[in-house]
Amino acid sequence: MESSHDEGYSWEGSKREGGGFIFQFTLSGEGRLRVGPQVLSIPAGQAFLVKVPSDHCYYYESATAIPWEFIWLRFDGPGVEELCFSIMNRTGPVLSLQRSAGPIMLLERLYEDLLQERLAEDKYLISLRMYEWMMSLLRVSVQGVDENGHIPDTFRKAVGYMDQYYAESIQLSEVAAFAGLSKHHLCRMFPKYYGFTPIHYLRRKRIQESLKLLRDTGLPAQEIALRTGFDNLGYFGKVFRALMGMTPTEFRGKRNDLNVDSIKLLG
Numbered sequence: 001m002e003s004s005h006d007e008g009y010s011w012e013g014s015k016r017e018g019g020g021f022i023f024q025f026t027l028s029g030e031g032r033l034r035v036g037p038q039v040l041s042i043p044a045g046q047a048f049l050v051k052v053p054s055d056h057c058y059y060y061e062s063a064t065a066i067p068w069e070f071i072w073l074r075f076d077g078p079g080v081e082e083l084c085f086s087i088m089n090r091t092g093p094v095l096s097l098q099r100s101a102g103p104i105m106l107l108e109r110l111y112e113d114l115l116q117e118r119l120a121e122d123k124y125l126i127s128l129r130m131y132e133w134m135m136s137l138l139r140v141s142v143q144g145v146d147e148n149g150h151i152p153d154t155f156r157k158a159v160g161y162m163d164q165y166y167a168e169s170i171q172l173s174e175v176a177a178f179a180g181l182s183k184h185h186l187c188r189m190f191p192k193y194y195g196f197t198p199i200h201y202l203r204r205k206r207i208q209e210s211l212k213l214l215r216d217t218g219l220p221a222q223e224i225a226l227r228t229g230f231d232n233l234g235y236f237g238k239v240f241r242a243l244m245g246m247t248p249t250e251f252r253g254k255r256n257d258l259n260v261d262s263i264k265l266l267g
Contacts, residue, residue: 009068010059016052020076021084023049023137024058025097025104029068033058035093047095049088049137051081056093071107075130078245083134090141102136124215128208142192151193154179158186158198166205167229172198206230207243214252221248 024031025047033040033048034057042048042058050056052074060068087095097104110129158179162170175198176186190198206228213224225236240248 010057013050013052013054013056013058018076019052020074021049021051021080022072022074023047023107024070024072025107027069027071027099029066031058031060031068031070033093040094042094045096045098047097048093049084049091049095050093051084071104071111073107077127077130079243080134083138087138087141095137095140097140101140103133103140106133106136124211139193154181155186155190155193158190159201162198162202162205166202166209167227169229169231170202202229203239204243207240210236210240210248211244211251214248224248 024042026042026044028044030041030043033042033050035050036055040048048058050058106129110133113129158175158181161175161178172186173183176183179186186198190201210224210228213219213227214221217224219227221236222233225233228236230236230239237247240246240251244251
């Protein structure tokens with residue numbers, strides 16, 4: 001959490017080094033965001049999401065009189081650009097969020113855990129927490145409501161089934177039948193609640209579990225593929241590369257590198 005009442009607080013996005021994205025949510029007061037020629041106010045209850053570098057600038061104007069208090073993070077990693085542009089294509093650079101909204105609560109808990117050094121040594125757990133936060137933000141952009149929006153029990157059952165049986169060769173018809181839905185209704189409505197199709201959710205769950213095995217065991221990739229629900233090594237490698245930006249072998253070789261294998265919090 002930070003605040004500013006200094007006219008000199010200004011960040012020019014086209015001049016910043018490095019990459020990634022910046023998310024900043026106003027707790028109180030008000031800031032300004034320039035995107036191209038357009039200048040937007042960012043009062044309490046609004047956040048902005050911008051790519052670095054890009055043609056933007058966010059700053060404080062002393063004329064507002066009230067200090068600008070906010071929480072923010074800068075982040076990057078495999079799949080981040082795709083997800084952020086998906087959000088921005090729906091909302092533009094500015095999002096309206098309640099203080100109690102899922103993404104803000106998740107971000108505040110992440111801050112607290114980092115301050116208490118509960119996550120300091122576990123890059124993988126930080127990555128999972130960041131993915132959880134991004135999925136929450138994506139859901140807000142899809143639904144236009146916060147994370148407290150209701151998800152029907154039938155869809156929660158569908159997710160629970162995939163979480164439990166991801167390692168098996170399950171079909172969407174099985175998932176739908178277990179949840180008491182038609183396959184058509186499952187596929188049509190699932191993205192509304194989770195931001196992904198059921199197939200994409202299942203693939204991400206399998207890749208998520210494969211990361212643990214690649215990191216923590218010496219099992220060959222072929223065995224890991226089978227244990228996480230993939231029919232063959234080739235398809236496992238294709239999906240893994242699409243989501244992680246590298247092959248399973250490359251991930252295993254670089255798993256101790258802070259600059260890979262996870263969504264990163266950047267300074």
